[in-house]
Amino acid sequence: MSMIEIDQVSKWYGAFQVLADCSTQVNKGEVVVVCGPSGSGKSTLIRCVNGLEGIQQGNIIVNGIALADLKTNLSKLRSRVGMVFQNFELFPHLSVTDNLTIGQIRMLGRSKEEAQARGLKMLDRVGLKAQAAKYPGALSGGQQQRVAIARALAMDPICMLFDEPTSALDPEMVKEVLDVMVELATEGMTMMCVTHEMGFARKVADRVIFMDHGRIVEDAAKSDFFGTPRSERVQLFLSKILQH
Amino acid sequence: MYEFDWSSILGALPILSHGMLVTLEITLTAIVIGILWGTLLALARLSDIRPLAWLAAGYVNLFRAVPLVMVILWFYLIVPALLKDVIGAAAGSDIRMVSALVAFALFESAYYAEIIRAGVQSVPKGQVNAAYALGMPYALTMRLVVLPQAFRNMLPLLLTQVIILFQDTSLVYVIGLADFFGAAYKVGDRDGRLVEMVLFAGAVYFVLCFGASLLVRQLRKRFAT
Numbered sequence: 400m401s402m403i404e405i406d407q408v409s410k411w412y413g414a415f416q417v418l419a420d421c422s423t424q425v426n427k428g429e430v431v432v433v434c435g436p437s438g439s440g441k442s443t444l445i446r447c448v449n450g451l452e453g454i455q456q457g458n459i460i461v462n463g464i465a466l467a468d469l470k471t472n473l474s475k476l477r478s479r480v481g482m483v484f485q486n487f488e489l490f491p492h493l494s495v496t497d498n499l500t501i502g503q504i505r506m507l508g509r510s511k512e513e514a515q516a517r518g519l520k521m522l523d524r525v526g527l528k529a530q531a532a533k534y535p536g537a538l539s540g541g542q543q544q545r546v547a548i549a550r551a552l553a554m555d556p557i558c559m560l561f562d563e564p565t566s567a568l569d570p571e572m573v574k575e576v577l578d579v580m581v582e583l584a585t586e587g588m589t590m591m592c593v594t595h596e597m598g599f600a601r602k603v604a605d606r607v608i609f610m611d612h613g614r615i616v617e618d619a620a621k622s623d624f625f626g627t628p629r630s631e632r633v634q635l636f637l638s639k640i641l642q643h
Numbered sequence: 644m645y646e647f648d649w650s651s652i653l654g655a656l657p658i659l660s661h662g663m664l665v666t667l668e669i670t671l672t673a674i675v676i677g678i679l680w681g682t683l684l685a686l687a688r689l690s691d692i693r694p695l696a697w698l699a700a701g702y703v704n705l706f707r708a709v710p711l712v713m714v715i716l717w718f719y720l721i722v723p724a725l726l727k728d729v730i731g732a733a734a735g736s737d738i739r740m741v742s743a744l745v746a747f748a749l750f751e752s753a754y755y756a757e758i759i760r761a762g763v764q765s766v767p768k769g770q771v772n773a774a775y776a777l778g779m780p781y782a783l784t785m786r787l788v789v790l791p792q793a794f795r796n797m798l799p800l801l802l803t804q805v806i807i808l809f810q811d812t813s814l815v816y817v818i819g820l821a822d823f824f825g826a827a828y829k830v831g832d833r834d835g836r837l838v839e840m841v842l843f844a845g846a847v848y849f850v851l852c853f854g855a856s857l858l859v860r861q862l863r864k865r866f867a868t
Contacts, residue, residue, distance in 0.1 A: 451772050478778025488773035492791045501787065502777035554777065 401460075402427045402558050402589045403448055408457035410443065410613075417443050418454070419613040425558070430590045432600040435610035436636075441593045442485075444610070445562050448591065449480045462557055478506040481551030485563040487543040489535035495522065495546055496531045499553050507554065514553070521549035525579050541572025548579055558589035565596060597640060601625060609633045649839055655830040662826025665740070669747050669812045669822065674805055676748035681755030686785065688760055699756070706753035712814050718746035719818040739820045751808055758800050762793035799863045806852050806859070813848075823847070 403425040410418040417440045425431045433441045446452040447459060450466050450473050459466045464476055489498050499518030503509045509517070522528050525545035527538075535543055544564055551559060561580065565573045577599050584590055584603035594600070600607050600621065607624040609617040609632070617624060617633045628634050652659075687699035706714065722742035766789045774784035794801075813824035821829060824844050831840030 446772075449776060451775060474778045474780050476778075477776055480776070482773075482776035484769055484773060484776075486767075486769050488767075488769045490770065490773070490788055490792075492795065502779070505783060505787070506778040550777075 400427050401425065402429075402462055403591060404458070404460040405444070405448070406458040406460070408444070408447065408454050408459060410440075410447065410452070410454045410456075417613050418447070421457070421610075421613075421615050423608055423615060423618050425589060425591050427589055428587045429605045430584045430588075430592070430603050431606045431608060432604040433591065433593045433608045433610060434595060434597070434600070434636075435616075439610040440613040441608075441610045442562050445560050445591060445593050448560055449477050449482060451482075474506070478502065478554060479557050481548075481554060481556035481559040483544070483547050483551055483559065483561045483564045485566050487535070487540070487547045487567075489543055489547055489550070491535050493534075494531070495527075495533055495535065495538075498535065498546060499550050502550065502554050517555075518549070518553045521552045522546065524552070525549045526575075539572060540568045541575045544568065544572075544576045545579055548576070548583075552583075558591070559583065561590065561592040561594065563593050563595070565594065595640075609636065645838065647839055648836060649843070651830060651834040651836045651839070652843055655827075655834075655840070658821075658826050658830055659823065662821050662823040665815075665821060665826075666809070666812045666823040668740075669743055669815065670805070670809050672744050673747035673751040673808055677751035677755045677808075678759075678801075680748070680752040682759050682790070684752060684756035685759035685763060688756065689763060703753045703756050706750050707757070711750055711811055712817055714750050715743060715746045715814055716817055718742040718749075739815075739818050743815045743818065743820055747808070747812070751804075754804055755801070758797050758804060759793065761800075762797035763789055765796045766792045795866070798866065799859050802855070802859045802862070806855050809855075810848060810852060 401424040405421055405423050408418055408421045409416065419440075421440075421444060423431075433445065435441050443452060447454050448461065450459075454467075461476060461480060464471055466473065466476070489495075490501070493501065496515060496518060499522060500509075500511065500514035503514035503517060504511060507514075519528065519531060522531055525548055527542055527545055527549070530538060530542060530546070535546065538546065548564075564580070565576050568576065573596070577596060580590070580592070580599065581603050592599070592604075604621045606618065606620055608615055609624070609628075609630070611632055616630050617628055619628070623629075624633070625637065628637060684699045684703060687695045688703065690696050690699075719739065719742045722745055723738045763785075770788055770792065771784055774788040779787065812822055815822050816825050816828065819825070827840045827844035828837070831837035834840075
């Protein structure tokens with residue numbers, strides 16, 4: 400059963416086409432990695448999945464709910480789709496605990512105690528229980544991103560979207576974030592990850608999608624993607640990143 | 644050589660302090676309404692709904708392009724008629740005070756709107772996306788995520804505007820309202836000690852405003868970190 404369905408999606412910024420006829424799907428429990436050069440439209444595509452960006456053509460269906468349907472309560476849907484951003488986007492004026500609970504209290508109607516218990520559990524899961532009272536500014540980049548993942552998890556998401564979660568991190572901090580993501584993947588979370596981390600893709604991805612110039616160039620099972628990629632573009636990409 | 648005589652200040656303290664109350668009342672009303680109405684104007688101006696953005700821009704540009712003294716005078720001439728026609732208020736109510744409050748509140752809103760607009764734009768777009776991604780609708784996103792950060796960023800500017808406003812309240816002399824400056828002027832005129840009273844009033848404005856601006860400087864330093 401597919402959790403995310405992307406059906407012939409096209410998008411333009413003015414005259415510039417950022418997404419061209421993209422179709423794919425993410426099944427329940429599946430981990431799909433989206434990669435490709437900068438400006439290929441991969442971040443735009445993942446932002447469209449929870450409606451942060453609109454599309455001009457095609458359909459996106461999440462958990463059986465069409466985003467374009469006027470009857471769709473976008474807020475409600477988003478509250479169940481976890482999203483992690485490149486720049487973490489923790490709320491700097493709120494403590495870590497408040498960051499973890501604000502969505503639960505406001506959007507899921509949980510009580511403060513309930514939300515705190517759930518939030519702290521998730522914080523413990525990403526190994527940062529001791530940081531609960533701090534403000535985001537006092538944490539390292541890697542810690543902030545782990546808190547951001549905990550914030551998304553505290554909403555009990557039906558799937559998780561990662562938009563280049565390690566691109567803004569110092570190299571030493573990439574691992575601690577990837578470790579959390581690997582753990583999530585092995586626990587069966589449905590995940591769509593835009594990332595350049597091919598090691599992560601090799602380890603946990605079920606499928607890998609390669610995008611270039613707004614098109615999905617390759618959409619293959621992991622073994623096929625790394626073993627016998629069909630398109631020359633992907634062969635070139637892989638040869639370049641695997642050289643060093 | 645002019646002989647200074649400061650003796651009339653002491654006896655005039657009750658009148659002067661009542662004047663200061665009027666000044667503070669106008670200032671505080673203009674701050675509260677100005678920030679509330681200014682926030683709405685700023686959000687309207689940043690809105691994707693074009694007509695709303697245009698209306699807000701028109702309002703802001705109009706008030707920023709007209710001298711405050713004239714706005715005060717206009718409202719003094721218009722508000723009494725409005726009060727009588729719309730609410731049927733008693734003729735005895737203090738028209739001057741009401742019209743001054745309305746004029747300052749609406750005028751200051753235009754200035755606050757521009758400061759708040761800059762403050763809202765200083766909050767990264769990613770913060771809005773993060774709030775949306777948690778499911779928050781627009782109004783909640785603004786209230787819980789964007790505005791708290793925006794106000795923090797623009798606090799020094801807002802306070803500077805408050806200091807300017809505090810000084811500008813003295814312009815209500817054009818409608819004969821006895822604010823602090825007006826009261827000092829009246830007492831000086833009555834006792835034949837205009838020079839002393841105006842100097843004294845100036846000194847009080849200076850101490851209050853300079854003190855406040857030092858405070859703002861401190862705040863700026865603390866927030867710069």
